[in-house]
Amino acid sequence: MVYKLSEDNFNQGNKFREYIFYSIITGVISGFILFFFRYSSNFLMELSKDLYNFFSLNINYAPLFFILLFVLSILMYFNIKNVRESSGGGISRSMALIGGSINFHDNLKIIIATTLGSFLSFFGGLSLGAEGPSVFLGTLIGNEIFNKLNIFNSHLKKVILTVGSAGGFVSALGTPLSAILFSIEENHTISIIDLKNKHTFYLIISIIIGGLSAACIVYLLCYLFNINFILLDVSGNINLNxxxxxxxxxxxxxxxxxxxxxxxxxxxxxxxxxxxxxxxxxxxxxxxxxxxxxxxxxxxxxxxxxxxxxxxxxxxxxxxxxxxxxxxxxxxxxxxxxxxxxxxxxxxxxxxxxxxxxxxxxxxxxxxxxxxxxxxxxxxxxxxxxxxxxxxxxxxxxxxxxxxxxxxxxxxxxxxxxxxxxxxxxxxxxxxxxxxxxxxxxxxxxxxxxxxxxxxxxxx
Missing domain, CATH: 1.10.3080.10 (Clc chloride channel)
Structure with missing residues (x-):
């Protein structure tokens, strides 16, 4: 007996392949770009430590240090004033963007401003991390990719933006499994019953594949640039019984x-x-x-x-x-x-x-x-x-x-x-x-x- 593929099954198969294809593309692009955001951020953080160490040992030059901080604060103020979306950590705005309550059309402008603002914070020694901006930048990259596609599909948009946010998380911390789960757990409410829904199935599988694609790119670049893939490697401790x-x-x-x-x-x-x-x-x-x-x-x-x-x-x-x-x-x-x-x-x-x-x-x-x-x-x-x-x-x-x-x-x-x-x-x-x-x-x-x-x- 020959099984004949129905038109509905054929269309669903095409849609699933489309989800997978764009997830991989988004994962690769976000992973590649955001690795260099992580690399640059780490460089500025190390440079900031050197500056703090130098001025703490040479306190006579402290006025120069505070002049530098004042200049950084001026740049930060005007950066936020010109592009309000660049302020803060970014995970909450990433949630809003994926959720659909806000939308950005000038993604590149926000990407540049968020990157600049992050670098100012890291160089100035503020008590803030790179993971929030990285997740937001990944979501913006996903949003820009979706806008370029000219496709009106809200489910596909959720997939692409969530993959972008997962790429941002894995680029910042080097933990692919938790990056994928964080992007799903923080942005989507899914019950066991929902798993029977084909759109939910497409979303989960696509996010997993897209997130792993980003992880592969980041891992490869970490190897080439000789830096640790996992930012917080605290293995080797004695287990409790x-x-x-x-x-x-x-x-x-x-x-x-x-x-x-x-x-x-x-x-x-x-x-x-x-x-x-x-x-x-x-x-x-x-x-x-x-x-x-x-x-x-x-x-x-x-x-x-x-x-x-x-x-x-x-x-x-x-x-x-x-x-x-x-x-x-x-x-x-x-x-x-x-x-x-x-x-x-x-x-x-x-x-x-x-x-x-x-x-x-x-x-x-x-x-x-x-x-x-x-x-x-x-x-x-x-x-x-x-x-x-x-x-x-x-x-x-x-x-x-x-x-x-x-x-x-x-x-x-x-x-x-x-x-x-x-x-x-x-x-x-x-x-x-x-x-x-x-x-x-x-x-x-x-x-x-x-x-x-x-x-x-x-x-x-």
């Missing part, structure tokens, strides 16, 4: 409450500064203060400058005592909140991991004082960092996979599940909202948009 099941419970309880406090602090910074930024002079003053405070505190305490990735590695190297961890935690939360609220370009994802790692270090110190072997210090920090991420942005599946990718330990990932579940129970009990959702709320309110429009668009 069932005798220490109480540790993730303790972590989950503390992180559940502390993530609520952290999100509330960042949200209130944004709300308070939003009122002040209606005045152009105050807006400029706040940006100048962000650079000046970051510079002043950074000269006194070098580790507090920049995104804070060095802090994470220093924690694993036991370079901080308990009081130092508490002090740096307070300083970093203040600088993160202040820098973000001014609208300076830069992401919150990596700084959020820094806060989680600092909390983990503090918890580990207290447990060691209580008699725990210090060989488990690094594992406690990893679980705390991952749990804080899951509780703060409400992406538990991504957090679990991210834990496995950066630690290389399935056992540690399993222990992190317990901590994540407990922290989310506490956070949800007190109506804790995702940090990205909170930022999106404030952004949409500022532009007189209704969040309901994007919430409806998240459902496939």
């Amino acid at each position: 069932l005798n220490y099941i109480y540790i993730p419970i303790i972590i989950g309880v503390f992180i559940g409450f502390l993530s609520l406090i952290y999100n509330l602090i960042i949200k209130n910074f944004l709300i308070f500064f939003l009122k002040l930024k209606s005045n152009n002079y105050l807006s400029f003053l706040l940006i100048t203060l962000a650079f000046t405070l970051s510079g002043f505190i950074g000269l006194l305490f070098i580790d507090t400058s920049g995104s804070g990735i060095d802090i994470i590695f220093h924690i694993f190297e036991f370079k901080y005592f308990l009081y130092a961890l508490i002090f740096i935690l307070i300083i970093k939360i203040f600088l993160i909140g202040f820098s973000t609220a001014t609208g300076s370009t830069g992401g919150l994802f990596l700084p959020m991991l820094v806060v989680g790692a600092l909390i983990g270090g503090i918890i580990a110190e207290f447990l060691i004082i209580g008699g725990l072997n210090n060989s488990y210090y690094g594992t406690i920090v990893i679980i705390s960092m991952i749990t804080f991420m899951a509780s703060s942005v409400k992406t538990p599946i991504t957090a679990f996979i991210f834990c496995f990718e950066i630690s290389g330990s399935f056992s540690t990932s399993l222990f992190s599940i317990l901590a994540i579940v407990i922290s989310l129970i506490i956070s949800n009990y007190f109506n804790g909202e995702s940090l990205n959702e909170s930022i999106l709320d404030i952004s949409l309110e500022r532009h007189n948009l209704n969040k309901e429009s994007i919430s409806n668009q998240k459902y496939i």
Whole structure:
């Protein structure tokens, strides 16, 4: 018996191949472009560290340092003023763009402004990361590709933009599986029933293939340029066993409450500064203060400058005592909140991991004082960092996979599940909202948009 392909099946097959084709194209292009964004960002961050070290050792030249920061703040102010879409981290705007509540036609202009603003933040040592702008840039690249296609297909647009955002995530952090899951988990609400829908099936498979295409390009370029593919490689720590099941419970309880406090602090910074930024002079003053405070505190305490990735590695190297961890935690939360609220370009994802790692270090110190072997210090920090991420942005599946990718330990990932579940129970009990959702709320309110429009668009 010969099976005859129906016209509907033939059209569906063509549509699926079309989704796959454009996903691969978007993944390759976004991965290639955003690798060089990561490479340039890392270069500027290293250069910024060298400047901070030089001026901290040669304090007589400090006036030149603050003049430089003042110039950077002027450039940042005019960059944001000319292209308002370049301000902030970008993940919330990426969500809005994928959700359909906003649309950009001048993508190239926003890409250039976001790149410039990010470079100014990184060179100036603001407490912001590259992952937020990278995700936003990837989404903009996807949007530009879709606009060039001249195809009116909302499902295909979601696929292309989501692949672009996944390409941005994997380019910044080098974790392809969590990049794909983050892009799906943050931008699309999918139930088990939805998986029977062909459009949902096309979307998921296309995002996976597109995200892996971006990962392959980034991995190849990392190899050619001799840099680490995974930005946060914290493998090699001793695994916990069932005798220490109480540790993730303790972590989950503390992180559940502390993530609520952290999100509330960042949200209130944004709300308070939003009122002040209606005045152009105050807006400029706040940006100048962000650079000046970051510079002043950074000269006194070098580790507090920049995104804070060095802090994470220093924690694993036991370079901080308990009081130092508490002090740096307070300083970093203040600088993160202040820098973000001014609208300076830069992401919150990596700084959020820094806060989680600092909390983990503090918890580990207290447990060691209580008699725990210090060989488990690094594992406690990893679980705390991952749990804080899951509780703060409400992406538990991504957090679990991210834990496995950066630690290389399935056992540690399993222990992190317990901590994540407990922290989310506490956070949800007190109506804790995702940090990205909170930022999106404030952004949409500022532009007189209704969040309901994007919430409806998240459902496939």
